[in-house]
Amino acid sequence: MQSLQALFSDPTAWAALIALVIMEVVLGIDNLIFISILSNKLPEHQRKRARRIGISLALVMRLALLSMIAWLVGLTAPVFDLGLKGALDAAGVPSFETQFSWRDLILIAGGLFLIWKATKEIHHHVDPTPAIVTADGKAVATIAFSSVLIQIVLLDMVFSVDSILTAVGMTDNLAVMVIAVVTAVTVMLIAAEPLANFINRNPTVVMLALGFLLMIGAVLIADGFGVHVPKGYIYAAMAFSTLVEVLNMLSRRARSQTS
Template sequence: MEILFSSNALIALLTLTFLEIILGIDNIVFLSIVSGKLKAEDQPKARRIGLILAMAFRIVLLFGITWVMSLKATIFDFDWGFLSGHVTGQSLIIFAGGLFLLYKSVTEIHHKLEGEEDSESGKASTSLSGAILQIALLNIVFSFDSILTAVGLVSSEPAPKGFGEAALIIMILSVVISIIIMMIFAGPVSKFVNEHPTIQILGLSFLILIGVMLLAEGSHLAHFTFFGHNEVHSIPKGYLYFAIFFSLFVEFLNMKMKKSSKKPVQLRNNTIHDEKLKDTDITN
């Protein structure tokens, strides 16, 4: 208990909690877009289940950290001349997650801009079970990425004797606290995202960036090398999150400067806009 309440432990807890919240931004964006296609009464339930799944996956992975770290072991090697690598369990999971995120993001952009109208009069365009399945699949990848980053941060810091025994408790506490904070803000964030078409498209664009980052990270973990000497490197997360926050800052400035009467573009597959259109029609 002394170690848990020491200054080193409290600093580690604050750092890891902040890190979990930052790494959870992509999770919130995905939750907002997927839940936005559900009926209004099902959206809070989908967000709660999604964040509870995120917490459960992270805690389970922390308890099975030995197994997680064992996924670094090479499954098979290959050398095709122009491309070689050492494929591991981690690289396969993260690479597959990146592909899924790219597919899902591009598909959503297509449906919102050019797809057929899938929802009418506020009717949901997807089922609650389908949304939860998508959230669960992506949470597995986000959880691996989050836990590996947290473990790397803790193991890289000098610690006093006995601190390793408390590290697991600190990481679990950081996960629980960060998920509670995200639960508090998930509703307002989702409402804001789904009410502003440009934010939705920006969010989907961010998910494309994150998908590319996961592909690069998976390739780096598998030590993919082109023509014997050009190894694939991971993309630093700092660059990615700077691009996301800067883009959001610019968009908030645009929204503040253009609070004029022009109606925003109405995206498809959005129950919030469908309900507003229905209310407008009834009023007219």
């Protein structure tokens, strides 16, 4: 307890905590969008349960990885090298490289899975598969709860590795990392229901969110190949696209009220 009091009496610890919470919340948005889109494919009475389980598993994975920081940091050690490198920039850093660590392989696999899943969902929304209809005329969901949960767990794993390695890169204080991760996941838990309902009510937002997931998948693959795209550019593009969609929604609402 005394060590915690000493820690948080230090202004630099507070600065690190605030910066890390913001970063973890921003990184958690990607995870939350994926969970919201997948859970909305389930029957309504199962959606909240799927979201809560998915976010709870995200917290468990992040805390488990924090308890194994030494092993996690070891994931950044090179495993094999294909010997290919891109042109060097002014700082002497190659534009890409093929020296892969376990972290790189996890990010590449996660990025490929995200692109595959987002592409499949876009195809489903453009050319929807007919739903199974019962005798009383009600449509029945064609996706199993376990299937949704497995997909959520797989992406939770990828986002958790990225999240914790980001935290390790920003501070070496375990207490700050734990508090930041718990705070970020709590925000995800609070925002999950409103975000999922908003996405469900606005079909065009689903396509926008799937576009975000495609972009995030491409960034994960690029990161795995040593091409580090500044996160600020990615989130600025996402924010601009969201603003355009909000203006479109307001425009549609205004036209519907005047007609």
